[in-house]
Amino acid sequence: MPHKVAVIVRTKNRPLFLARALECLERQSFQGFRLYVVNDGGDPDEVFRVLSMYGPREEDRVVQVDLPLSGGRAQAMSVGLGLVKEDYVHIHDDDDTLEPDFYARTVAYLDGDGAKTFAGVTTSSYDIVEHMKDGAIVFDRRFDTFGRKEGSIMDYGQFLAHVSLLAPIATLFRRSAIAGSNGVDTTLPYVEDQDFFQRLMMAGEVGIIPDFLANYHQRPLVTGGPEDKSEAEFDYDAIVAYTNNVLREAIRGRGKMRDFQAAFIHGARQGHSQTAPIARQAAQLQEQCSRLTQEVGELRQDLGRLSRFMVQFADRLEKR
Secondary structure (H helix, E strand, O other): OOOOEEEEEEEOOOHHHHHHHHHHHHOOOOOOEEEEEEEEOOOHHHHHHHHHHHOOOOHHHEEEEEEOOOOOHHHHHHHHHHHOOOOEEEEOOOOOEEOOOHHHHHHHHHHOOOOOOEEEEEEEEEEEEEEEEOOEEEEEEEEOOOOOOOOOEOOHHHHHHHOOOOOHHHEEEEHHHOHHHOOOOOOOOOOHHHHHHHHHHHHOEEEEEEEEEEEEEEOOOOOOOHHHOOOOOOOOOHHHHHHHHHHHHHHOOOOHHHHHHHHHHHHHHHHHHHHHHHHHHHHHHHHHHHHHHHHHHHHHHHHHHHHHHHHHHHHHHHHO
């Protein structure tokens, strides 16, 4: 039976997260997808066990690929992209989740694009902070600030300047767009998906569905074990490291793409350097205004007490 969507799940020794991801896929209102689980050097028996319990029941809907050695996130993504045959592709990391109508809405969006203007489509996504405790995933909080998408299409220039605007979990793209992207840069230890998306957008626009249909999970609290590999995976800012490398490659003359990226990154950093002092001043003024408001409130209370005292004092004078 032909399937419309290829779902690539990268995983390594994280059965709790893999099971949660599979349960989330089972709840999708659109089920016309094939699952490609790329096991990046982890225990293949454990992956098979989880797939047997929580994965799709039809054999033609599940492909398990066990890499003998861990090649990293970029290598696992590259392997997955090399296997897919479906019209649309989705990178679903094992620790992220989807709202039930994600595939129904994104597939309908791309199906409705008869002119093939769009290479992909993205949705708004919640950021969910969680931590591990006693072998269980514990929810901490959810916010909608950073993953909010507005407008009708992604701004390519803004993406080149700021890198981390497209979350893989929130983005469905056409398989036909992969050829023009030159695939995944497997030398990157970080933000390999963002680098890939920047080149993928050479094939066309990325449309926006403003609704929150995906969830990006992060665990900044380090507790030990593979479950920590989220925000705490590196001891430094991986995005700054990536953009620094883009600037180096542009200086070395590695092509027009890097030149354009470097120009946008430089412009964004200049803008940040100019607006950062203003933002700090605004924050200081806001803090001063807050303190002044509090002092005015306390002064009003003092005046109220003084007014009541004067009235009581005047009453006593009249009685005499």
